[in-house]
Amino acid sequence: MNVNTEIWQGFVVCISAVFTNNILLNYFLGMCPFLGCSREVKTSVGLGFAVIFVLTSTCILNWLIYHYVLVPLSLEFFRFIIFIIIIAAFVQFVEMLLDRTSPLLYQKLGIFLPLITVNCAILGASLFMVIRNHSLIVTIGYGLGSGIGWFLAIIAMAGIRQKLANEHIPKGLQGPGIALIIAGLMALAFTGFAGVLQGN
Numbered sequence: 001m002n003v004n005t006e007i008w009q010g011f012v013v014c015i016s017a018v019f020t021n022n023i024l025l026n027y028f029l030g031m032c033p034f035l036g037c038s039r040e041v042k043t044s045v046g047l048g049f050a051v052i053f054v055l056t057s058t059c060i061l062n063w064l065i066y067h068y069v070l071v072p073l074s075l076e077f078f079r080f081i082i083f084i085i086i087i088a089a090f091v092q093f094v095e096m097l098l099d100r101t102s103p104l105l106y107q108k109l110g111i112f113l114p115l116i117t118v119n120c121a122i123l124g125a126s127l128f129m130v131i132r133n134h135s136l137i138v139t140i141g142y143g144l145g146s147g148i149g150w151f152l153a154i155i156a157m158a159g160i161r162q163k164l165a166n167e168h169i170p171k172g173l174q175g176p177g178i179a180l181i182i183a184g185l186m187a188l189a190f191t192g193f194a195g196v197l198q199g200n
Contacts, residue, residue: 003137010141013134017145019193023121024153025186030121033112034154035179044158046105047112050098052147054090055122059143061086062126063136083126084117091117121150156186 023029030051037047062083070076095113098106106113116122125146129139160182169178 006135006137010135010137012141013138014141014145014148017142018149018152019190022149022153022187022190023125023146024150025183025190027121027124028187029124030119030150031183033115033119034150034157035176035183037109037112038154038157038179039161040108041155041158041162043105043108044154046098046102047109047116048151048154050094050109050113051116051119051121051150052144054087054094054116055125055147055150056140056143058083058087058090058122059125059129059139059146060136061090063129063134063139066130079127079130080123083123087122087126088117121146153186153190157182 017023020026024031024034033047033051038044062079065082065086066076066079070079070082091114094116095106098109098113125143128134129142134142157179161179164178173181
């Protein structure tokens with residue numbers, strides 16, 4: 001497969017990961033920070049950018065380590081531990097960066113920022129990369145697309161929840177109840193893109 005074909009495939013996979021194969025709304029990975037940090041748009045934007053950065057970076061690093069270290073040494077069974085260590089290191093870096101550059105956003109994100117380490121979407125993307133045997137270029141596209149898809153989903157959720165803040169919601173549906181209903185409707189909406197573009 002030549003480079004141009006790989007770049008095109010990476011682009012298709014990226015767009016697919018944003019819409020038709022959204023890692024959050026299609027696979028329901030990363031729901032905890034999605035529901036916990038989607039009350040304000042500003043907080044959601046900060047967390048969304050952090051997830052894009054961590055997800056893309058760790059997908060690339062995990063691919064390199066898997067193919068150039070674990071596979072040659074026949075240590076593929078260590079991938080879970082190695083992937084989690086790399087993810088934790090990147091999250092620590094993002095935490096320190098936000099703490100120095102945007103203390104207010106750092107405080108608003110609170111416990112959900114270190115929880116990126118155990119965000120299923122981050123580890124899931126790295127494992128999908130291995131299971132589907134993606135090349136490095138396609139892996140970059142998938143990691144970036146998954147991050148953008150997660151970002152769009154949490155921004156949409158935050159916008160809807162802010163609009164509903166002043167609306168009358170039945171007592172039994174307030175809080176997590178209405179949030180899960182919105183997430184379900186968003187997932188149905190995103191499946192509408194399935195006929196537009198088919199990805200891997």
